[in-house]
Amino acid sequence: MDTLGLHKKSVEYVVQTDSLSRKAAEIQLGPKNQTLLQQQAQQATQQVTQLEASLKKNVDMLEMVCVWWERFIRESEAFSWISERERELDTVDSNSSSDPLDKHISTVEFVGARLEERAAILSHLEAESEALSGFVTPGEAGHIRARLAQMERYWEELKENVEQLGGQLNQSATCRQRFNNNLEQVKTTMVDLKEKLDITITCCTSSSETYRVLQDHMDVVQALEQLKPRLLALCLGKKRLGKGDLLEGEVANLQKDQGEYIEQAAEKQATLEKLLVLWQKYEKESSSLRSWLDRCESVCCPDTQLLSSSKAKLMNELQTVQEMQSDLQSHEAFLQGVVSLAACLYPTAPEGRVRELTDDITQLEERSTSMKNSITQRLQQLQTHLAQVELFDEALLTLTQWSENFLSVLRTTSQVNIADLQAAVTQVKVS
Structure with a gap:
């Protein structure tokens, strides 16, 4: 008979002893026998009451142990979710492009949060396992401790896996964010450079202004050349990150556009140099x-x-x-x-x-x-x-010669007879 059945019987015995005590009081005996009968009835009542109290205490204890044991079994069995979480983590790949990276990070964070919840349960199981050890056989107590140690090991391994995978995912997220930022910067730069390349040459007003336009264009050419290593870095980064075909095609198109822009820039440069x-x-x-x-x-x-x-x-x-x-x-x-x-x-x-x-x-x-x-x-x-000056010079020469001749005559006939002035005048006129 189990303890609970004994406890029920003891309750019945208490009721019976109470009934016997009342009947003993009603029996008419001599004083000595009456006293002895009442003492025996009281002793029986006390013994049955003590037994009932002891059994009740044992029943309460056993019920509490039963609760501990059931909860330990239930919660230890609940730790089977670790294998489920491990399978979930196995599907997480920091380099995979089939699922969004945010989804993988959310999965790892969810598992990490559940692990923290299980940490409190594990601590509670440790306390209850100590209490259970006092009510089970040594072999069963050893089995409980082994089961608890196994759960702790699984918990530690899963926690380590979560931390490692979380670090990888965060690093991948940082790399992908950097990749996306660089990609957007390159795309923006390409758009700006294309707009400058497409500007028609209609502002050349002089050689100095044409030279200025040429220097501005050379800045565009240099910026296009500087895109080569950035595009190469994007190509390598894409391979490391395991990006999908969509972004692979986008980077390839950017490289193709960059090559075409360089050709267009070379043609425009030649035009500007010729124009200069x-x-x-x-x-x-x-x-x-x-x-x-x-x-x-x-x-x-x-x-x-x-x-x-x-x-x-x-x-x-x-x-x-x-x-x-x-x-x-x-x-x-x-x-x-x-x-x-x-x-x-x-x-x-x-x-x-x-x-x-x-x-x-x-x-x-x-x-x-x-x-x-x-x-x-x-x-x-x-x-x-x-011609007029030459004629004048000839006339002047003739006049000069005549003057010289005239003076020569005057020198030879310089003596004049005062008494005969008319003869002297006639001679001068002839000369």
Whole structure:
């Protein structure tokens, strides 16, 4: 019979002893026998009451042990979730792209949180296992301790796995975030550089401005070249992170675009360099042509209309004008070259600068045409004046010779007869 059955029986015995005690009190005996019977009834009642109390205490203790034991079994069996969590962690791969990294991190964090909850349960099981050891056989107590040690080992191993995997996932998340940031920066840079490459060359107004535009473009070329190592780093990072086909294609497209942009930049650079040479040549040749026209104008269109009476100066000036006349044909060809250069500059210059260039060319053409006539007129003017000066010199020479002859006669006939002045006058007139 188990303890609980004995306890029930003891309760019945208590009721029976109470009934016997009442009946003993009702029995009519002599004083001595009456007293002895009552003492025996009281002793029986006390013994049964003590037995009932002892059994009740044992029952309460056994019920508590039973509760401990059931809870230990239930909670120790609940630790089977460790194997389930291990299977979940086995599906987590820090380099996998099939599932979002955030999902893997959430799984690990969830398992870590459950582990912390199980830590409190494990501590509680340790305390209850100590209490149970006093109520079970040594063999069973050893089995409990072994089971508890096994749960602690599994818990430690899972915790270590969670910490290790969590560290790997956090590192992967940091690397992927860095990769994504670098990728976005490269994409933004590529868009900005493409916009600059696509800007049409329409702001070149001079050689200095063209040089500035060329230097700005060289900055774009340098920025494109600097993208090569960054794209290579993205390609290597993509392989390390195990990125999927989508991002692999995106990086490959960026590398392809970068190569195409470099080709486009090289073409634009060649265009700007050629344009710079054209501007330098135009400015140099137009300046040289203006200088020649200014020199011609200063000679052929002086501020004064008076000419020198010096035959040497006239001949020097005439020679200069004749040289200018001989240079007219070459300078006309020179002017046509400047006109052609200006026509090459029109497509890349703003409208205002095109009008200025057109006005400059028109002015040069008008000045050149006018100078052609001015040189002819000046040449005729100088030739006429030189002929007049030569005639004047000849007349002056004749007059000089006559004067010298006259003075010679005067010297030979320097004595005059005062009494015969008329004869002296006649002689002077003849001379």
